[in-house]
Amino acid sequence: MRNKHPTSPIFESLKSRYVAGAMVLLVSCVIFSWIAYANVSGMLGSVTSNSKYKLQLSSDLSEFTESFYNIEKLLKFSPRISGDIIHKQLQENLSKAEAALKKIEYGHWLVGQKQQKTIIELRSYVSTYRLHVNWLIESSNDAKDGTVQNKSDIDEFVINLRPITGHIWSSIKKLEDELQTLSVIEVSRIDNVRDSFVLALLTGLVLAVCFLMVNFMAINKWVLNPLLSLSKDIEDKSDLKDSSRSAPLEMKALVEAIESRCAKNKERENKLEYQVLHDPLTGLPNRIKLRNELQAAIRNADETGQCFTLLMIDLDRFKEINDTLGHHVGDTVLCEISDRFSGQLSAEDVIARLGGDEFAVLLYDADIEKARGTARNLLKCFKEDLFLGGHRFNIGGSIGMAVYPWHAKNDQELLQRADVAMYFAKRKNFGYAIYDKSEDKHDIRQLGFEVELRDAIENDELMLYYQPKIDVKNKQVISAEALLRWKHAEHGFIPAEEVSLLAEKTGLITPLSKWVVKTSLEQLSSWIKKGIQLPISINLSVWNLQDPSFFSYVENVLKDTHVPSDMITFEITESAVMSDPESALKTLQQLSNLGTNLSIDDYGTGFSSLQYLKIMPIDEIKIDKSFVTDMVNYDNDAVIVRSIIDLSHNLGLKVVAEGVETQDVYDILEILRCDVIQGYHISRPVPSDNLEHWLSLRKNDSIISKANNITYLYN
Template sequence: MIRSSLRFRLIVLLVLVVVAAQVATLAMVRIATERSVAAQLQAELQVGERVWRRFHAAREDQLLSSAMVLADDFGFRAAVASNDAATQISALRNHAGRLGADAAMLFRPDGAWQAGFAPESESAQAEALAPLLNRAEELGYASGVLILGGHAHLTVVLPVMAPEQIAWVAIAVSFGDAYAGEFRALTGLDASFARVEGGKLRLYGSSLAGAARADLGSLLAPAVVADGGVRRLEVGREETFLLAEPMAESGSDMLVVLQGSLERAMAPFDALERRILLLSALATGLAIAVAVLLGRGIVRPVAKLAEAAQRIAAGDYTQPVVVEGRDELAGLGHALEQMQAGIAAREARIVYQANHDGLTGLPNRACARAELDALVRTQGGQAAVLMLDLDRFKEINDTLGHGFGDKVLHEVGRRLSDAVRGDDLVARLGGDEFMVLLRDADPDQARRRARQLLEELRRPLELPDARMSLDASLGVAVYPLHGRDAQTLLRRADIALYDAKEAKAGVALYTEGRDELHLRQLTLMGDLRGAIAEGQLSIRYQPKIDLGRNRVGHVEALLRWQHPRLGAVPPDEFIPLAERSGVIRDLTRYVLDGAVAQNARWSADGLEIGLAVNLSAMDLMDDGLPDMVVGCLRRHRVPATRLILEITESALMRDVDYAVRMLHRLRAIGVRLSIDDFGTGYSSLAQLKRMPVDELKIDKSFVVQLREDSDDAVIVRSTIDLGHNMGLSVIAEGVEHPSGLALLRRYRCDMAQGYLFSPPLDGGALLEWCRKFEGVEA
């Protein structure tokens, strides 16, 4: 009995020792594991903080690259330069729609709001964007997180250059729960975006839900961001590690709060503890050895996992995470390896997407600009930049749909890539605009290869939906002949592209001096709209002499522009620019109203005289033109019969049917109609007889050097006979020599106009000239 009691006591003692050892072992394992997991979790938070910065920076770069496409778009820059508000807001909405952006705004260079849309008023937009605009003034661009409409937005600001800065453009994308969810999917860590308001955290977005989200939002700010390190708090009834960091690079007071739950991190180790208990019950004698083995089996994998976490935190994704075994730690190691591979793949994909076009797979504008910058830094010989733009691509989108247009762009990108050499670069800059970078190409080679590319594109496209032909225009600039930096080469290639489109030549090489002309045109187009309000425009009047009665028949109103810096700008230069920029209608209204008012003043001074005013092709297409003319005549109480509207022959030939209908509407008002510059528009007799006109005005190119027995004389005499046979009056402009006037009298021309009689005069001077002329002739 004593032996049995001793054995029992020994067994009990041994069992108690083993149990105590196992309990102690379990306690130690639990404590060590919790400490290790806590350290690992803190390390993961540190890693997550670095991953967050890269993730956020990549998102900012992607948004910045997308905004650059809009800022560099030629049509958008032209709309901003010409202050075309409708085109500006359309471009902003279209580009924002493609990006999924919530706001797109345009600001003047001084920071004043100009156009756009956002969940805030215009003044609130300008106030919210002011810090970013100030930083963009210093750095050339800026990005940051702003509060618009009570929500956080990732916002970028870029200058719009043409080539000088003409505006700021801002694009804003919502910055909330979805963004935090993407980061959680990437790293496995919860993220929240908050700002300290009233001593507490106000959440603007979070991957947390329910009680955890509410608890985090109710925390006092010092409890989270007191020392800037990792904090251990209870959030949503779970022990949680938090790391709060300011978004300093965003220039705002927003915080990113990363969270990792200790309970979730410890979950894989609960099963390990049960296994230790089972092994202890089955083999008490091996408990100590098993405990030692298990301890060794725990410490080594954890050390490997911590080492792997540190490598990942440092940005090294090359080494695999190897943890032997099949237990939870091995599973955790496998999960960490998958996370490492996922982070590396996502970073590679982000970098690729930031530098390539999503539709064609070609390098995008940012990548092409970087390649061009690298080339001009290292290129020893010559290279060429080709800017390519598809002709009438908008018609393809409008008639066949954007889906078909995307297929066309994809096929164009493929053909260009197949047609260039291996070391050349093909990039899509946006829309239907492509860039080709040719290495080792002189001007002749660049022009020849550009024509080869054009011929390749002109081959019929065999698409599943249709078979069609394309045409394009290419502008060529050669390094270093046409520029030694990327910006100059791109701008001059773009100018050459415009020249190719204007001349319908297919391919155009940059011509020296066109850059200055281009800049002058941009300046004039930008200043033209304000020229009326600033009093830079004036109206001059040139008399037309009735050759049969030797009297002043009527006068022609001529617009003149005295630019404050460029001096006198000839009408032949600024009228086409006005037509291209859409300002021509404002100029026509200005001339018509001013000239009719002057005619009323002449009438009050006793001079009853007809008045001729020129109309452009765009004016003729304006359905409201007749009402505008009637309103002007009524406003100044001038009879319609005194007004002669001169329309150039080339304008009438653009759309003959519509022009005839418009001429009949104008004729119904009672005004007279004249075909200006007759002989240069290639109109036929069949078209001419349909038009309800009163006069033909012979172009001055046939009159200035008029001599008997010359080709000009034959044309002038034939035109006069043609007009008379059709019952029309004939006027010759550009009369500068008495010999030419004598021939016009002999040919029975009705009226003559030119410097032989008088240069264009202002209203008062013309009144005096007419009185003197009438007095002399009388």
């Protein structure tokens, strides 16, 4: 059962007033209807109240009609008195006179000119008839020699006809006088009825006008004036309780209700606006709010001539954490990182979450130097480990910076160019980077490379370069790493990192990886036939480890090329394994069972886990070049390299150090008992033909000294 709402005082007041107005209108209609009915009844009564004259007229008409019927009977029995023509004329005039009598009898209500015209017609017919009768009488007196037969019949007709015609004339005269008197009386009464009708009509009109005026004044007093007062109070946002104007109680209640509704609507609008402009997870401004802030900052910068900087921040390895530990842990990470960022910024700076693991910071009145300082402070937020869900892990980030108006002319360009700088910093592992126009062109150029890369894969237009690896102990070349190269017809060589990134974005990473495996094994097969026993290392991506068909493809290519499986080493990163550990371990185990060697690439920069390192079927660890290159200048890097070497040897794994560019670094690695080195100090990556020539020139005792010269010879 539906609950009834409590009756409002406003409703009760308006209801009573409109009921009173309806009652006044109903009473006025009843009075007006009664007056109109009384006057119309008077009019009808005055026209139909001449009963005396009507009775007299009816008697005279009956007598007059009877006289004519006597003449008609007389003619019917005396056709021999006259010829056929006279008889026919008499009969015709008699019929017309009879019709005129009926007109008067049934149309006695006709007055004035119409009744007078009827009487004139009747007298005309009777006069004509009288002429015919007189002619008959005169003809009977003058009849001679048998012109009129049976004279006695004529005499009898004349004797009977004369009293009838005389009576007719006296009846007509009497009828005419009575009708004339009746006409005068009825015309007078109709005039009286007309006057009464006009008076009633005017009275009704006056009453209607008076009612409308009274009703208008009542509405004006009870409705319009209070509503006008209410609208003024609402416009002034004043409270009627404290208003000097007098207003009905219900109007005050209405104002209070409206003010309460407006307050609730305003509160609801504020909540909706907050939800539209803020991230629901972190409570930070979202992309829409940031765009608004950027536009306001641009207007202020144009007016004051100041500059400001936009920072784009992207978290590293967040997807791995989110997919491995669950979305709830990922949400906690985002909230924790956003709190850390906010702690490094001033109150006037704006930090926003753009979606996923991407953040943006707007620094007002900040040039490049101030932006660099802020970027370094934000990067400090990643140094402290995170403890979530019983796990301890570290997360990194990359920052790109763009300055208005130096790097962009509007907010959209500023966002895009800060994004370009951020991806450049991520690729180069710089931590942060400032927008570079040349890099922007490079990135924009990638948009047109998708079709060209697909065609290059299908048409075998890519190539592989090979970088040799040296055994530290015996100075022998023990293997070479296959590195992808794409020589674009227009843009020249495109770096391998860029090609891989483009392939991952466009879904071409699987066919590209298969092309690299097939080409590498074909090259190794060719070397074997030439007597060159040089194993090859091939890089795999996360997509290869998650592809169920990849193992079968490798197995088939090994069979087709007749290459021993132990001459192949697949290099994988820690991040590739941790993105989907179960699938990755299954694929790695299959490749290990096939007889191939497995290596962890870029060790020390990814999601390190000793537990997985213990169970993965790997044969070697490859130290990332970021630790190797500067180990001469930074003792911490040397300590990290020594720790990785010791850990690997304790686990029975071989250690490869990449990024060896100087003899000093080589000497330190030799002291730390590193097994294999790779880098520009040995050789740059070169085509297969150049590598073959390099191998033919090398000598065991001078490999290090000659390697550099030969490398530069082919580059």
